[in-house]
Amino acid sequence: MIFNSIEFLLFAIGFFLLWPFLGKRSISRWTFITLASFFFYGWWDWRFLFLILASGLIDYFCALAIENRPKNRKLFFALSLIGNLGALSIFKYSKFFATVLEDTFAKFNYDVDLVDKIPEFALILPVGISFYTFQSLSYTIDVYRGRLKPTRNILHFFSYLSMFPQLVAGPIIRAKDFLTQLNRYRVTNYLEKWNAIKMIAFGLFQKMVIADNLSLFIDSAFEGKSGFEGTAYWWLVMIAFSFQIYADFSGYSLIARGLAKYMGYHFRMNFNHPYLSKSLREFWTRWHISLSTWFRDYVYIALGGSRRGIVTGLIALAITMMLSGLWHGAKYTFLIWAAIHVILLIFERLTKWTKLFGKSPLLIPIIFTQALVAWVYFRADDVTQGNQIVSSLFSYSESDLAFYDIYFDSIFFLGLAILIEFFVYMRKNYAAVKMWYWRSNLDLVLVSLAIIAILFLRGEGKQFIYFQF
Template identity: 50%
Template sequence: MNGRLLWLTAASFFFYGWWDWRFIFLIVFSGLIDFYAVLAMQKSPQYKKLFLIISVIGNIGSLSVFKYWSFIAENIDTLIGLSGGQSLLSQTPGLFLITPIGISFYTFQSMSYTIDAYRNKLKPTNNLLHFFAYLSMFPQLVAGPIVRAKTMLPQLLQTNKVSKDERWHGFQLIVRGYFKKMVIADNLAPLVVTAFSSAELNQSSLYWWGTSVAFALQIYCDFAGYSDIARGLSKWMGYNFPDNFNHPYISTSLREFWTRWHISLSTWFKDYLYIPLGGGRVSKVRSHINLWITMLVSGLWHGAAWTYVIWGAIHAFFSSVERITNWPEKLSKNTATKIVAWFFVTLQVLVAWIFFRANSVGQAWEIVKIMFSFVGDFNLGWGLNGTIFILIIVLRELAVVTLPEKQFKNVKPIPEMLFYAMLITLIIYFRGEGSEFIYFQF
């Protein structure tokens, strides 16, 4: 068993180190803190809370230094400048200006091990190779899904023979993932990049609504595509990763949206932040405060910029309104009102995506003002190619809503093989220019 665990760990470290070997030491550092913190909890249970605090400080501190240092320093400089002083923290040179790829993912994954051990929700491992095989598992190392230790550690102790059905399922996931990324996301990327990088903003309202739709589908196909590929590879290896996306853009409430979008992260925040704060079991005011804290931290998790914080604040605001008015439930009585609910939820999500993607808060505000001014030419900005790729993914999502699940499961083997052969052909001949996965930066 140790030989297999050593091979998994070494291969994963090689995979991660190929980008920048120096940051292998960072994931090792993060992992060692949590591994030995849990061992210390077992040996000295009376100090469990102390070791948990050490683990959390170590991980959050690592994130703060490598991911948020520039953001923190710039804001400190701004505050000192407003008070008449002078600070040069933001000019600190060196490694602190480089964000290690996937640091937010493996840090949260490692912390879940310590927290679950503290709560007695998992059986800790005393085998360092066992732990690092879990923490550094290469398919999901740099962009998720965030796999809990209590789910993955037992799987790593088993030597599962991969069945024919599992190989086929893994193949399906991988092909669908590459199709989402290379055909849809990579073909939409130039439209979005052009819109947000132009020296002067397009003054057409419809153009920016179209751009927001394009980005919403780009980031969905980009991230869901990676998750599908990771899950498919895990199937081939004999393991099971959790599903990370479940058609989020068919949601009729923001609450539903967050049960369908980036599921592994939203459940992580729910279990390790929102519920410990009191969740919805406290007073109404306090439950809204808990919601806001969770969403703001979620925004900051995505990036060291105020645009991400505001993105989280927008979701928090509309979620609070949703709770207070209970309007989605009031509109869930029939198909027509559900469509109305879907429209308003989609509208909220699209506006929030502008802040997520914009280069600055100022740019985001200007774009939103243009969107709601309802002026300019009738120009979605998609072009023929963009329209085709957007139509493909929209029709796919509509099929999920309108066709019963059993119709998908009853597809005959030969037509199914032809379908995936067609997807592979499209991946080869209709792929976009190619760009790194969006969530690599997080």
């Protein structure tokens, strides 16, 4: 069940009609959230429920054991890590690692067949496995570090783990924040509901109008169906992809936050206009914030962070980014995507070159271009295709501009997406624009226009890109 579907609309109507009647008893709210979330997740494939149940049960009991049996806390923590990362390895990485091993053996003239021996069930990637595994892991890590008291109520735990708005594609919420929120009974006021509706409308607009309308242009380019080539063509395709992935994922996060807000809960911001960043470091504080902070808190800082000198800091940064690349998928292309970011981030940290520009808006297109080049490998089917596209971007060859007419339906929405970001930039940086926006109460008109666009300008309904992770 995806947010941009009639099924979800019916599900959400049913959920929010019943929600106010659950009253002050936490247990009824937790039961309702858990059952509804399992229904939501099971809609894809009910067999996936066993995995989330198993993963959740391991962490629920391990966390209790860490608390109750301090002498064996390391053992139970290890058990939780093995359970979560084991499941992730089997379902997400088994094929990749088997291929790497096969290739390695082949270099020494040993012909080993590993991929074909992987059981069929392990080749199916359960939706959102990386998201809920990391969420579940953060719970046991925090309990192990003594930063969180484990909950004794299993429904309390599962309502945190399986909370449907963010279950399959985040934002990755922290147990420390959210278990407390789940304990409280809150009736949402009018303003909160309005803000929730606004988030849902803008989120759906980003997904259904911007991202979905861009997909034809991008998919046909990467699948080699368009027949177009050349520098201008590939630049436009990659700009479109940069905005597609942003609108797709940011749209999902906004909808998730809006749904939670309507229930009376608060999820932290996951995207904060990352393409307006003036350094790559800033980009990573604005892009997929919940994952970036997860890696910062549980990997980067655990590896020493920047406290132990520049070299340790850079090594920690490299390891964290490479793991982040691998988190996205078991492909060399994701590792190259991460490696590009590592190189650029290290260069930026060592040379501090962005300071040469002060606060100049010129930095925005420069940082965007860096992110765009890395996106090539994120989207490419394989490294060879990625290399070819990068070569097209940087070695000039003429393009047949007929693609503009053929893909006008997509290019129009790319223009709209850029215009919206430009307006956001103006609003953030120019007091007069901010005041005008605030005084004219534009929100009301914009939400109505977003709804109209969702109804009449939506693209072909597509799955959210981040579901595959």
